Amino acid sequence: MMSRLRRSMLAMPGSNARALEKGKTLAADVLMFELEDGVAESAKDAAREQVVAAVRGGGYGAREIVVRVNVFDSPWYAADIAAVAAAGPDAIVIPKANSREDILRAARDIAAAGAPAHTALYAMIETPRALFDIEKIASAAAEAPLAAMVLGPNDIAKSTRARLTPGRPALLSWLSSAVLAARLHDVDIIDGIYNDFNDAEGLRREAEQGRDLGMDGKMLIHPSQIAVVNEVFAPSPAEIAFARRIVEIFDAPENAAVGVAQVDGRMVERLHLDGARRTLALAGAAD
Ligand SMILES: CC(C)(COP(=O)(O)OP(=O)(O)OC[C@H]1O[C@@H](n2cnc3c(N)ncnc32)[C@H](O)[C@@H]1OP(=O)(O)O)[C@@H](O)C(=O)NCCC(=O)NCCSC(=O)C[C@H](O)C(=O)O
Numbered sequence: 001m002m003s004r005l006r007r008s009m010l011a012m013p014g015s016n017a018r019a020l021e022k023g024k025t026l027a028a029d030v031l032m033f034e035l036e037d038g039v040a041e042s043a044k045d046a047a048r049e050q051v052v053a054a055v056r057g058g059g060y061g062a063r064e065i066v067v068r069v070n071v072f073d074s075p076w077y078a079a080d081i082a083a084v085a086a087a088g089p090d091a092i093v094i095p096k097a098n099s100r101e102d103i104l105r106a107a108r109d110i111a112a113a114g115a116p117a118h119t120a121l122y123a124m125i126e127t128p129r130a131l132f133d134i135e136k137i138a139s140a141a142a143e144a145p146l147a148a149m150v151l152g153p154n155d156i157a158k159s160t161r162a163r164l165t166p167g168r169p170a171l172l173s174w175l176s177s178a179v180l181a182a183r184l185h186d187v188d189i190i191d192g193i194y195n196d197f198n199d200a201e202g203l204r205r206e207a208e209q210g211r212d213l214g215m216d217g218k219m220l221i222h223p224s225q226i227a228v229v230n231e232v233f234a235p236s237p238a239e240i241a242f243a244r245r246i247v248e249i250f251d252a253p254e255n256a257a258v259g260v261a262q263v264d265g266r267m268v269e270r271l272h273l274d275g276a277r278r279t280l281a282l283a284g285a286a287d
Pocket residue numbers: 010011012013018019020022023034037038126151152153154155156192193221222223
């Protein structure tokens with residue numbers, strides 16, 4: 001089953017009123033209003049107020065609105081949760097989530113703060129503990145409204161000393177583990193940011209790599225990154241045509257007993273049908 005379209009997730013500091021307003025016009029699938037590392041300590045309270053007003057004010061159309069709060073043991077977590085959960089965004093993003101218990105705690109906290117039923121959770125995966133225990137973190141989806149996990153390459157690099165070099169060889173095994181955990185527990189997995197927002201070609205290569213590894217989308221930091229990533233994570237015309245043929249073949253009543261067929265010289269089996277339907281749903285949702 002396909003969840004929401006999450007090709008592009010644009011972060012914007014909650015302290016930046018201009019960015020919060022601009023988000024209403026941008027083609028990102030998800031907008032993340034940031035209260036954690038992207039906001040200076042002196043601006044935390046004002047940013048929280050501004051973000052809550054933006055969530056309550058609406059005007060963002062079909063975009064998914066998520067808010068990243070500060071970490072559990074920070075001086076701002078309790079006030080963030082109280083104010084943000086009550087405003088009812090589509091999701092609250094928990095930075096530096098380390099365990100299944102962290103997700104369950106966040107779920108309890110947002111419920112106690114009066115979050116509406118539609119408010120889900122995202123977990124940022126950005127510490128060595130989270131990279132080791134990612135399957136346990138994803139397993140919290142059975143008991144908590146965990147909708148997605150998001151990689152945080154800057155914190156991963158900081159905490160592991162791995163380098164963010166082209167092709168991300170140091171991160172590859174962790175990226176793949178993240179995809180496995182997400183698929184096992186039916187949550188979305190969103191690839192991390194590409195810091196050099198003036199390098200469109202580098203961004204495209206990294207987005208294609210994430211897509212080919214199985215990611216559902218990519219987190220972004222600048223509006224200039226949206227179009228490239230939306231294109232990379234949307235099915236191509238050739239993929240859509242191929243998917244249509246698969247559905248036509250296996251949906252045809254006369255082929256009810258057919259398990260294997262050929263399309264354009266390639267073998268397809270009935271097991272490809274789900275993937276083909278997902279491709280068509282993605283294409284429809286991206287229109
Ligand atoms: C990186 C930036 C600070 C650059 O900002 P700026 O210098 O203002 O860029 P431009 O002059 O090119 O901006 C052009 C116009 O676009 C608007 N803008 C810029 N960025 C955004 C944005 N993210 N969302 C919405 N609108 C944006 C500017 O206001 C200009 O508008 P206008 O004046 O009308 O023309 C900035 O891009 C930025 O702050 N980016 C996001 C930073 C952030 O949120 N960081 C936290 C998340 S990153 C993360 O999670 C890392 C993770 O945790 C990890 O560990 O890896």
